[in-house]
Amino acid sequence: ETGVTQTPRHLVMGMTNKKSLKCEQHLGHNAMYWYKQSAKKPLELMFVYNFKEQTENNSVPSRFSPECPNSSHLFLHLHTLQPEDSALYLCASSRDRDSNNEKLFFGSGTQLSVL
Amino acid sequence: AQSVAQPEDQVNVAEGNPLTVKCTYSVSGNPYLFWYVQYPNRGLQFLLKYITGDNLVKGSYGFEAEFNKSQTSFHLKKPSALVSDSALYFCAVRDTPSYGQNFVFGPGTRLSVLP
Numbered sequence: 184e185t186g187v188t189q190t191p192r193h194l195v196m197g198m199t200n201k202k203s204l205k206c207e208q209h210l211g212h213n214a215m216y217w218y219k220q221s222a223k224k225p226l227e228l229m230f231v232y233n234f235k236e237q238t239e240n241n242s243v244p245s246r247f248s249p250e251c252p253n254s255s256h257l258f259l260h261l262h263t264l265q266p267e268d269s270a271l272y273l274c275a276s277s278r279d280r281d282s283n284n285e286k287l288f289f290g291s292g293t294q295l296s297v298l
Numbered sequence: 299a300q301s302v303a304q305p306e307d308q309v310n311v312a313e314g315n316p317l318t319v320k321c322t323y324s325v326s327g328n329p330y331l332f333w334y335v336q337y338p339n340r341g342l343q344f345l346l347k348y349i350t351g352d353n354l355v356k357g358s359y360g361f362e363a364e365f366n367k368s369q370t371s372f373h374l375k376k377p378s379a380l381v382s383d384s385a386l387y388f389c390a391v392r393d394t395p396s397y398g399q400n401f402v403f404g405p406g407t408r409l410s411v412l413p
Contacts, residue, residue, distance in 0.1 A: 185341065226342075226388065226403040239400065273341050286332060287401060289341030 186210040189274050189290035196264065197298050204259040204293045206274030214280040215257040216287070217249060220271040232257060233280035264297045271295070300325045300393045302404035310410045311379050319374040319407045321389030330392040331372040332401070333363055337385045345387075348372060359383070379411045 187208045196202050206215065217229040231239035232251040246268075248260040257274055271294050275287040301324045311317045323329055330349055334342040346357025353365045363374045374387060389404040 185343065187341070189341075223405075225405045228400055231400065275341075281399075286344045286347060287334075287342070289334075289343070291339070291341045294339075 185288045185290065187274060187276055187288050187290040189272075189293050191293060192291065193294045193296075195296045195298065196261070198264060198266070200264075201260070201262040203261065204272055204274075204295075206257040206259075206290055208255055208274075208276040208288070208290075210276060210288060212276040212278055212288070213254050214277045215251060215254070216275040216277075217257070217259055218273040218275060220273055220292070222270075226273075230259075231280060238280060261295075264295075266297050269295055269297045300329075300391050300399070300402045302389050302391050302402050304387075304389055304404035304407045306407050307405075308408045308410065310412060313381055313411050313413050314378050317376050317379040317383070317409065317411070319387050319389075319409060321372045321374065321404060322370050323372060323389070323391040324370065325391060325393040327394040329372075330394060331363075331365060332390040332392075333357065333361070333372075333374050334388045334390060334403075335385045336388065336406075342388060345374070379409075381411045381413050384409055384411045 190205045214233045219227040229243045230249040235251050246263050250258040271292045273292045274290040277285045303322045332347045333345040336342045346355050348355045348365045356362045361376050386406045388406050390401045393399045
């Protein structure tokens, strides 16, 4: 157990649905991340929050909308997704974004299928 | 810009034999290097890291990695493989100074340990 919890573990949604992914950490970390893991592709960084402020948006389409209400919680709101958005979405946290040698702690991910 | 290469998509090794999973990197400054492992239906788990000091780094589950600056490599090794080591392995690098820098992950290498 890494201390980072993601819900739901699996999600199937249609292209017109709206859903949200949730991530929670009780490690006292101040940085939280969303990554996308697709088959046969490198891990893609989507968003970074540091002390609740979004510091990075890696050209992610607007149908993905992150929210970080506090340092312990991170959401990814989904709407009008496309089938190619089907992937494993991983949340991670670290002490803060810029500490030199801090490692990432990952959740187990949400396996998303868009029909 | 920083980058990571893992030249092998798949590594097969017999149980009890030594294993090596290769990683090479490119950074502007001095690298911080990490290995993560991903078991099926799970997020990534930290194995070990190199920050400074001894070039041979020991990590979890009997794994170790050797930092070679001249060859810009950070290969993961284990003297005697177990079937339970079968998983997806990711090398990651972070450039220094790390302010504003994100982790960059390699594409992953699937390790299969055969009984």
